[in-house]
Amino acid sequence: MSFINYATREINCKIIYFGPGLSGKTTNIQYIYEQTQPEQRGKLVTLSTENERTLFFDFLPLSIGDVRGFKTRFHLYSIPGQTFYDVSRQFIIKGVDGIVFVADSQPERIEANIESWDSLEKSLDKQGYDIGKVPLVLQYNKRDVPGAISVRELEATFNPTHRPSFEAIANRGVGVMETLQSITQWVIRDLKGGEET
Template sequence: MAELSETDKRLTLKLVWYGPAQSGKTTNLMRLHDLAQPELKGEIMTLETQNDRTLFFDLLPIGLHTPTGWFVKLKLYTVPGQVMHDSTRKAVLSRADGVVFVADSQRSQSINNGAAFDNLAENANRVGLDFSILPLVVQFNKRDLPDILSEEEVRARWETAPWPLFFASALQGCGVLETFRALLAAVYRSLDGELALQTRLGLDITGFVDGLSPEIDPS
């Protein structure tokens, strides 16, 4: 859960990219890392298997200054998509403040997408997160590949879902930042409702989301 220090005007959030194996979770984080200026970003750490799949998680700590003087540190993680690593997924998901579900747009991956989403809902409940109110954004990745579901098909399947829906090609960098900003907006709406960030603490949510300025953590 969010770590808040009113004395230091510092807020730390944990954001998790979740989805089936090889859907592009790691590539999303790598593209976000690329978008930050070289002198203003932390290191991205990856532990991979021999076949280049993420085994445990990636961690990309970046910081964002708000117009009202707050420093918001973001810890970005991915989970391993392979079925055998469910215990690691639960550990990484624990205490998350928001989640991006990264689906694979290829038609052949529809079943895997559904199983991974069900796994997200189950694991959220297992680690004490209320899935019904968890800030969540859905991204259909790999739009650059052939034989993918059309946007119309995806929207038809997800039209009753309450979560924002984005289309992306993380490999090309398309849709990655838009997904990230939507997640931040959802997380801050949730926190503002719980902690009255704007009225009680002067944390300008709108200005923060609209004016992203990645910086390395000064501590």
């Protein structure tokens, strides 16, 4: 749920990057941060755990324009993928406006992807969200690995409703900004009541 700051005339939107551990969520956030002009972004905050990092930063894109006279500021979060971080996940998911599900294309990670998707569904349900109604795009990361799971199989498993999906190699920036653009446009469209951006 977006937060409106009347003093700064900004609508603050939360986008989370969700997926199994080491799927590329952090890599996505770091790349976006590096590609965002310093005057348009906040500080990159890193919370390190034993097995994974949670990243957060906010940015104010100049190209999106206003929504009813307000600028839109996006807050991007990566969420720990391991199941034992459920409390952290629930806290971050609360008030979400959009989700990027980052699936790992390595064949040995298919079960981790499925577990993570199920966890996302349960986490959203706990917060009163319907996964079918939340703006959600998919990113199939690590497309450069030998024997990568086919996009057809990933689509059949995670995207039967044909949401926007993107192939990516996040450590090279491939597909990262396209994924971000898709989810931010969807969130903005929802804010505008369904109007095209």
